[in-house]
Amino acid sequence: MKDQTAVAGIGTTDFAKSLDDSERVLALKALKAALDDAGIRPGEVDGLSCYSMEATEEIDIARNMGFGDLTYFGKVPYGGGAGCGVVGQAAMAVATGQCNVAVAWRSRKRGSRSSRPWAGVSSRVQGDQQRWSRPWGLLRPVDEIAMLTRRHMHRYGTTRDHLANVALAFRRHANNNPAAVMGDREMTRDDYMAARWVSEPLCLFDNCLETDGSCAVVVTSTERARDLRQPPALLHSWAQSLPAQHQTMTNFFCDDPLRGPAWACAEKLWSLSDVGPADVDVAQLYDAFSPLVPLSLEGYGFCERGEGGHFTDDGGIELGGRLPTNTSGGGMSEAYLHGFNLIVEAVRQVRGTSTNQVEGAEFSLCTSGEGVPTGALLFRRDR
Amino acid sequence: MIDQPLLPGLDEESAPFFEYAARGELRVQACADCGVRRMPPRPRCERCGSFEHRWDAMSGLGTVWSFVVPHPPLLPAYSEQAPYNVVLVELEDDPTIRLVGNVVAGADDRLDSIDPHSIAIGMPVEVVFPRPVSDDEGAVVLPRWTPA
Numbered sequence: 001m002k003d004q005t006a007v008a009g010i011g012t013t014d015f016a017k018s019l020d021d022s023e024r025v026l027a028l029k030a031l032k033a034a035l036d037d038a039g040i041r042p043g044e045v046d047g048l049s050c051y052s053m054e055a056t057e058e059i060d061i062a063r064n065m066g067f068g069d070l071t072y073f074g075k076v077p078y079g080g081g082a083g084c085g086v087v088g089q090a091a092m093a094v095a096t097g098q099c100n101v102a103v104a105w106r107s108r109k110r111g112s113r114s115s116r117p118w119a120g121v122s123s124r125v126q127g128d129q130q131r132w133s134r135p136w137g138l139l140r141p142v143d144e145i146a147m148l149t150r151r152h153m154h155r156y157g158t159t160r161d162h163l164a165n166v167a168l169a170f171r172r173h174a175n176n177n178p179a180a181v182m183g184d185r186e187m188t189r190d191d192y193m194a195a196r197w198v199s200e201p202l203c204l205f206d207n208c209l210e211t212d213g214s215c216a217v218v219v220t221s222t223e224r225a226r227d228l229r230q231p232p233a234l235l236h237s238w239a240q241s242l243p244a245q246h247q248t249m250t251n252f253f254c255d256d257p258l259r260g261p262a263w264a265c266a267e268k269l270w271s272l273s274d275v276g277p278a279d280v281d282v283a284q285l286y287d288a289f290s291p292l293v294p295l296s297l298e299g300y301g302f303c304e305r306g307e308g309g310h311f312t313d314d315g316g317i318e319l320g321g322r323l324p325t326n327t328s329g330g331g332m333s334e335a336y337l338h339g340f341n342l343i344v345e346a347v348r349q350v351r352g353t354s355t356n357q358v359e360g361a362e363f364s365l366c367t368s369g370e371g372v373p374t375g376a377l378l379f380r381r382d383r
Numbered sequence: 384m385i386d387q388p389l390l391p392g393l394d395e396e397s398a399p400f401f402e403y404a405a406r407g408e409l410r411v412q413a414c415a416d417c418g419v420r421r422m423p424p425r426p427r428c429e430r431c432g433s434f435e436h437r438w439d440a441m442s443g444l445g446t447v448w449s450f451v452v453p454h455p456p457l458l459p460a461y462s463e464q465a466p467y468n469v470v471l472v473e474l475e476d477d478p479t480i481r482l483v484g485n486v487v488a489g490a491d492d493r494l495d496s497i498d499p500h501s502i503a504i505g506m507p508v509e510v511v512f513p514r515p516v517s518d519d520e521g522a523v524v525l526p527r528w529t530p531a
Contacts, residue, residue: 124390124391124518125389125391126392126394128423131397132397132422133483134389135388135389136485137453137457137494138469139461146451147450148449150449150450150451150504197452200452200454200466252471253481
């Protein structure tokens with residue numbers, strides 16, 4: 001599949017704590033924007049791909065958008081782990097001839113408290129992911145990741161200052177991005193250290209934003225994309241992974257809980273690629289929680305195991321640093337849409353249109369959630 | 384939003400763990416053919432493929448592998464005891480087995496009965512069995528831990 005397909009269009013709605021539009025309307029607006037961006041008529045769309053947790057229905061989206069006869073549709077599970085696989089599978093469908101133009105989107109309204117995942121739980125916890133943890137008060141995703149974070153700190157000397165490096169880098173990037181929910185909110189290290197605890201060792205600013213909004217992309221063959229309005233973002237390589245022994249979020253029971261799904265995903269991603277981590281110019285690393293960034297830096301091979309915290313020192317993940325990361329502000333300061341805004345930003349970087357553009361970026365990496373079955377996309381600027 | 388503490392939904396694989404706990408025993412599922420222990424309990428041994436299993440008695444001693452201290456917003460039954468600790472305990476008998484739990488001063492004490500900041504990774508702990516917690520579906524004993 002190397003370089004055979006490309007993202008030809010991107011579209012987003014506003015991002016905000018609360019928007020009036022429904023998830024359905026937000027999805028339709030983002031999809032229209034993405035098709036307009038590419039210069040492709042909705043009637044040409046014959047494939048779609050979405051998250052299993054997406055509440056908008058494929059048939060409903062297709063009818064509202066005026067798509068043609070769809071010959072490919074698919075879904076990828078595991079929430080924030082899905083995004084890159086959603087786009088990768090759309091591209092795979094194009095590359096294999098199952099469809100010619102595929103779209104993918106994520107629409108979410110999470111600003112409302114009633115939509116929080118733990119708000120509607122029943123008193124009996126079902127399923128191995130949660131049955132063995134929630135009754136003892138490990139209730140939220142942040143608690144589950146905090147457990148791994150504490151161990152990483154103990155094992156490798158990762159500190160709260162390292163996590164602050166992550167939060168501060170992404171806030172600074174958001175401060176240059178007018179679309180970011182936190183675009184006009186500045187943060188200092190003192191702000192970070194003074195923030196309320198959510199689940200020690202993680203504080204408020206280690207968490208992503210609860211956001212309303214939608215993003216979409218259009219995928220087609222590279223050949224076709226070169227005739228369209230925008231510079232194509234070639235899909236150079238992509239991968240998914242659900243590693244051996246893995247358990248979603250509570251990966252506590254396997255041999256090596258700190259070796260998350262990123263490791264297996266990276267192995268596949270680089271094996272299908274002409275390049276390696278040293279060639280990546282800019283990265284969008286899934287950041288539902290700040291510690292996922294050092295874990296991902298390790299898993300994708302940007303540093304040695306245990307060095308992910310240290311990699312963030314001295315502006316390592318800021319614009320101008322070793323690996324500019326989450327240049328739109330990411331899930332922690334732009335918007336949290338299960339990582340789909342990260343995919344859009346990864347495309348912008350190879351187009352050269354980011355508000356925090358990395359000069360001459362050729363290879364742009366995007367990852368989905370670490371800690372759950374995941375995926376990654378490596379985009380390449382067209383020559 | 385519910386206001387009682389959460390209880391595990393029990394199925395064929397998970398129920399024996401809690402039945403043993405109700406008798407004051409900490410037992411872990413193991414393959415009856417190759418002997419590999421597994422957590423969470425499940426129907427098939429991933430090493431040898433056997434569907435036969437047994438429940439091995441553990442000494443109830445372990446060490447803290449990691450811990451967190453949740454703060455509100457939390458479900459009400461937990462929020463009123465926050466901040467409290469949740470630990471991941473590595474069993475002395477078999478370090479491949481880890482269990483989520485709480486360190487408490489005594490079996491039936493509150494989740495905040497010990498200072499969460501007195502907990503450390505590597506701390507030795509011993510299992511205790513509190514009184515059952517009941518709801519419409521029955522009573523469950525959730526194993527907890529005290530400093531050893």
